[in-house]
Amino acid sequence: MSTLCVPSQVPPVSDDCEQLHKAFKGWGTNEGLIISILGHRNAAQRKVIQKTYAETYGEDLLKVLDKELSSDFERIVKLWALDPPVRDAQLANEATKRWTKSNQVLVEIACTRSSQDLLLAKQAYHALYKKSLEEDVAYHTTGDFRKLLVPLVSTYRYEGDEVNMTIAKSEAKILHQKIGEKAYTDDDLIRILATRSKTQINATLNHYKNEFGKDINKDLKADPKDEFLALLRSTIKCLNFPEKYFEKSLRLAINKTGTDEGALTRVVATRAEVDMKTIKECFEKRNTVPLDKAIVKDTTGDYEKMLLALIGHGDA
Amino acid sequence: MSTLCVPSQVPPVSDDCEQLHKAFKGWGTNEGLIISILGHRNAAQRKVIQKTYAETYGEDLLKVLDKELSSDFERIVKLWALDPPVRDAQLANEATKRWTKSNQVLVEIACTRSSQDLLLAKQAYHALYKKSLEEDVAYHTTGDFRKLLVPLVSTYRYEGDEVNMTIAKSEAKILHQKIGEKAYTDDDLIRILATRSKTQINATLNHYKNEFGKDINKDLKADPKDEFLALLRSTIKCLNFPEKYFEKSLRLAINKTGTDEGALTRVVATRAEVDMKTIKECFEKRNTVPLDKAIVKDTTGDYEKMLLALIGHGDA
Numbered sequence: 001m002s003t004l005c006v007p008s009q010v011p012p013v014s015d016d017c018e019q020l021h022k023a024f025k026g027w028g029t030n031e032g033l034i035i036s037i038l039g040h041r042n043a044a045q046r047k048v049i050q051k052t053y054a055e056t057y058g059e060d061l062l063k064v065l066d067k068e069l070s071s072d073f074e075r076i077v078k079l080w081a082l083d084p085p086v087r088d089a090q091l092a093n094e095a096t097k098r099w100t101k102s103n104q105v106l107v108e109i110a111c112t113r114s115s116q117d118l119l120l121a122k123q124a125y126h127a128l129y130k131k132s133l134e135e136d137v138a139y140h141t142t143g144d145f146r147k148l149l150v151p152l153v154s155t156y157r158y159e160g161d162e163v164n165m166t167i168a169k170s171e172a173k174i175l176h177q178k179i180g181e182k183a184y185t186d187d188d189l190i191r192i193l194a195t196r197s198k199t200q201i202n203a204t205l206n207h208y209k210n211e212f213g214k215d216i217n218k219d220l221k222a223d224p225k226d227e228f229l230a231l232l233r234s235t236i237k238c239l240n241f242p243e244k245y246f247e248k249s250l251r252l253a254i255n256k257t258g259t260d261e262g263a264l265t266r267v268v269a270t271r272a273e274v275d276m277k278t279i280k281e282c283f284e285k286r287n288t289v290p291l292d293k294a295i296v297k298d299t300t301g302d303y304e305k306m307l308l309a310l311i312g313h314g315d316a
Numbered sequence: 317m318s319t320l321c322v323p324s325q326v327p328p329v330s331d332d333c334e335q336l337h338k339a340f341k342g343w344g345t346n347e348g349l350i351i352s353i354l355g356h357r358n359a360a361q362r363k364v365i366q367k368t369y370a371e372t373y374g375e376d377l378l379k380v381l382d383k384e385l386s387s388d389f390e391r392i393v394k395l396w397a398l399d400p401p402v403r404d405a406q407l408a409n410e411a412t413k414r415w416t417k418s419n420q421v422l423v424e425i426a427c428t429r430s431s432q433d434l435l436l437a438k439q440a441y442h443a444l445y446k447k448s449l450e451e452d453v454a455y456h457t458t459g460d461f462r463k464l465l466v467p468l469v470s471t472y473r474y475e476g477d478e479v480n481m482t483i484a485k486s487e488a489k490i491l492h493q494k495i496g497e498k499a500y501t502d503d504d505l506i507r508i509l510a511t512r513s514k515t516q517i518n519a520t521l522n523h524y525k526n527e528f529g530k531d532i533n534k535d536l537k538a539d540p541k542d543e544f545l546a547l548l549r550s551t552i553k554c555l556n557f558p559e560k561y562f563e564k565s566l567r568l569a570i571n572k573t574g575t576d577e578g579a580l581t582r583v584v585a586t587r588a589e590v591d592m593k594t595i596k597e598c599f600e601k602r603n604t605v606p607l608d609k610a611i612v613k614d615t616t617g618d619y620e621k622m623l624l625a626l627i628g629h630g631d632a
Contacts, residue, residue, distance in 0.1 A: 119435070119472070122472050126474045126475070126476070130474065130476050130478045131474045131478075131513065132471070132472060132473055132474040132511060132513070133472075134470075134471050134472065134473075134510070134511040135474070135507075135511035135512055135513075138507040138510075138511045139507070139511075146503065146507075147503070150467065150507070150511070151466065151467070151470065154450075154467065154470035154471050154472070155448070155450050155470050156435070156438050156448060156449075156450065156470070156472075157448055157450075158442045158446065158447045158448040158451070159442070160442070160446050162446045162447075187462065187463070191451075191454040191455070191462075191466070194450070194454075195448060195450040195451035195454045195455075195466070196451055197447065197448070197451075
């Protein structure tokens with residue numbers, strides 16, 4: 001469920017564009033005005049605003065934002081303003097270029113998006129970068145990480161509700177056996193995670209827990225410092241409990257000394273319109289403090305205001 | 317270029333349906349009438365016929381064909397009648413179920429279709445089988461074959477004309493080195509074939525030939541009996557010279573003792589509307605006999621007539 005608050009009476013798009021144009025004009029920028037408009041329009045509305053702005057003022061709104069805003073506020077407004085598939089393509093591209101073993105953005109995009117949304121992101125990737133997401137991931141990663149990441153970003157999963165219990169049982173067994181042997185990069189283990197539908201994987205992991213008495217992710221904690229194991233755990237969380245994965249990302253971002261604005265911005269900008277309501281509930285339950293309070297404590301200024309607008313602060 | 321001959325004046329779809337209905341009625345089936353209609357309608361027209369037939373007679377045309385026709389003629393009419401993405405999904409599904417190391421159908425579908433057509437086939441696969449092509453391929457194949465086939469069916473390749481010559485050079489070198497070491501299942505070798513755009517692969521293979529003096533497929537013939545090498549060669553042919561790949565499939569199907577009707581039917585039914593004109597030219601050049609003559613020599617009856625109709629016999 002979305003936390004975005006769109007007013008019941010949305011002004012005509014020409015008014016929105018005029019106001020935005022005003023916000024950029026003269027000395028200084030009116031950040032409050034920008035938040036009051038862009039922070040309260042959904043993806044379809046933002047797309048029309050961008051189109052109309054270009055037609056009316058002959059300028060690309062994203063380029064204007066780039067010129068007029070700065071630092072964390074700039075980043076969140078720009079990410080938010082983007083069409084979601086283009087945003088995912090950009091995030092994935094950054095992740096391939098600055099790839100490190102601890103970078104979980106590719107897993108996040110590959111495993112928390114629906115098949116259709118992942119496909120749209122891949123199409124946006126073609127259009128933006130004149131190459132495929134698959135080839136960039138394959139090119140910029142190596143070894144075990146590549147062995148997991150390439151199939152995850154390549155797959156086009158089935159999304160129906162059908163479950164094959166025979167397969168769930170046999171594949172739970174395979175997973176348990178391979179993890180027992182510490183064969184974490186086993187072909188079958190990766191095949192199961194990369195190709196089965198999310199519903200099927202859920203059934204397999206339920207059976208795993210019933211049959212072997214432990215969550216699979218507990219068994220994947222043999223070495224807490226192993227970055228490949230961390231990525232495997234994230235894969236499973238993203239596939240099975242995306243809201244828990246995002247809650248943890250927010251928790252780590254906020255609790256980090258100095259705050260990880262990159263992660264905070266990314267999670268809020270990409271989830272506000274999707275499942276931020278559930279993520280907020282998870283967050284409060286896990287941290288005993290509501291997400292908005294944690295954000296107020298950790299951030300300031302226009303950046304803070306934009307984050308709060310997107311997570312629906314004051315409109316719960 | 318297509319070899320399908322659609323009359324300049326196509327009768328109304330209701331007439332087509334009425335004629336087909338007549339062809340099935342009473343004692344015996346009027347195969348000639350079926351050929352004269354279905355053998356001369358394009359994919360969009362066949363789709364409308366199927367829809368109208370169901371609405372008019374309350375019967376699924378494909379089920380009627382199944383009931384009324386038999387053997388090779390049945391197979392080609394049914395395959396041909398299908399919407400191309402559904403046809404590809406069915407062919408791929410059969411290939412996973414009856415998978416053997418010499419079965420090249422999966423490579424053929426993964427590598428000769430455009431990204432969009434492969435995607436449509438994967439969507440049809442979801443709808444028909446309530447699972448993904450990726451998971452079936454991964455489940456039914458093993459070892460080296462799986463390592464190549466899963467990425468090939470999963471990928472969503474970029475289709476633009478851009479070529480990066482630096483990459484072409486460095487990857488030609490990688491390919492040459494790995495093949496020299498007989499490391500045919502090397503991660504990089506598979507990555508290049510499975511993720512790069514066809515245009516980029518073409519540039520890489522041209523550079524390979526210029527730099528190392530031989531076609532890559534010559535270097536992949538170290539052991540002519542090795543089925544994995546045969547699959548690698550087919551992959552490269554399908555990506556780079558699909559018409560040559562199909563010419564060879566037809567040649568082997570026709571020259572085989574007893575004819576391989578399965579392959580002959582598949583190639584004609586899937587390529588008639590795509591590039592059969594080029595395939596026919598290749599065939600004649602390579603075999604000194606035109607394809608229609610070879611077909612007449614090797615097949616009989618309604619099956620022969622349907623094949624000839626689809627390859628545009630007499631309308632060259």
